[in-house]
Amino acid sequence: xxxxxxxxxxxxxxxxxxxxxxxxxxxxxxxxxxxxxxxxxxxxxxxxxxxxxxxxxxxxxxxxxxxxxxxxxxxxxxxxxxxxxxxxxxxxxxxxxxxxxxxxxxxxxxxxxxxxxxxx
Amino acid sequence: xxxxxxxxxxxxxxxxxxxxxxxxxxxxxxxxxxxxxxxxxxxxxxxxxxxxxxxxxxxxxxxxxxxxxxxxxxxxxxxxxxxxxxxxxxxxxxxxxxxxxxxxxxxxxxxxxxxxxxxxxxxxxxxxxxxxxxxxxxxxxxxxxxxxxxxxxxxxxx
Numbered sequence: 001x002x003x004x005x006x007x008x009x010x011x012x013x014x015x016x017x018x019x020x021x022x023x024x025x026x027x028x029x030x031x032x033x034x035x036x037x038x039x040x041x042x043x044x045x046x047x048x049x050x051x052x053x054x055x056x057x058x059x060x061x062x063x064x065x066x067x068x069x070x071x072x073x074x075x076x077x078x079x080x081x082x083x084x085x086x087x088x089x090x091x092x093x094x095x096x097x098x099x100x101x102x103x104x105x106x107x108x109x110x111x112x113x114x115x116x117x118x119x120x
Numbered sequence: 121x122x123x124x125x126x127x128x129x130x131x132x133x134x135x136x137x138x139x140x141x142x143x144x145x146x147x148x149x150x151x152x153x154x155x156x157x158x159x160x161x162x163x164x165x166x167x168x169x170x171x172x173x174x175x176x177x178x179x180x181x182x183x184x185x186x187x188x189x190x191x192x193x194x195x196x197x198x199x200x201x202x203x204x205x206x207x208x209x210x211x212x213x214x215x216x217x218x219x220x221x222x223x224x225x226x227x228x229x230x231x232x233x234x235x236x237x238x239x240x241x242x243x244x245x246x247x248x249x250x251x252x253x254x255x256x257x258x259x260x261x262x263x264x265x266x267x268x269x270x271x272x273x274x275x276x277x278x
Contacts, residue, residue, distance in 0.1 A: 013255035021260040035276040
């Protein structure tokens with residue numbers, strides 16, 4: 001098994017792990033990785049967890065998830081959000097980001113994604 | 121002047137001036153009063169001696185009673201202290217024995233070696249297979265370390 005496959009499995013395992021500390025590992029190691037593919041997989045794993053803490057990382061933090069500077073990572077994160085069955089927590093956080101976030105770019109992104117989710 | 125005369129004058133003292141009418145053969149003076157031989161009689165000696173003996177016996181009685189009293193007090197205080205020391209020692213001994221009994225009855229739970237072996241085996245097997253179901257059963261710190269190691273190996277971790 002090559003390293004890419006191992007990485008994929010580890011990130012997937014963290015997305016399904018019962019321990020909520022997995023969110024911290026994904027945030028610390030995955031979202032700060034210089035490699036776009038690792039950040040993409042990590043953002044997807046965080047959205048899959050669909051918890052407040054995990055979604056807050058990809059929606060509220062600048063340069064991570066939907067706010068990532070890489071279009072590939074940001075678009076992948078938005079697609080993952082749109083494919084969620086239960087969107088309640090994600091919409092709540094997007095509204096929070098739209099209304100109260102200090103960064104204008106984050107507010108704009110949140111507004112756009114929220115509009116997309118309303119149509120999906 | 122002759123040397124003999126000089127030495128006689130030089131060593132001439134008051135005691136050397138013995139008057140002819142003195143009967144005290146020793147020539148002893150007490151504060152300037154010459155004690156004559158008439159004063160010192162056998163009667164005087166017996167009188168003075170009895171008084172002295174009486175006073176000495178009285179003083180010795182007082183002294184003895186004082187010493188005995190003080191010895192009694194000291195022995196009482198020593199015995200009291202000894203009693204308290206003995207009681208303290210007994211109490212310490214009882215406590216030590218009690219502690220020893222308690223220590224003997226304490227059971228320290230030892231970790232089950234077999235369960236630890238199984239956990240280690242599971243961890244090794246999970247990393248060997250690298251399947252998602254086995255990886256997600258691992259402890260978070262183990263996964264984090266493996267995550268970092270793989271990123272480091274691929275030059276993707278700073």
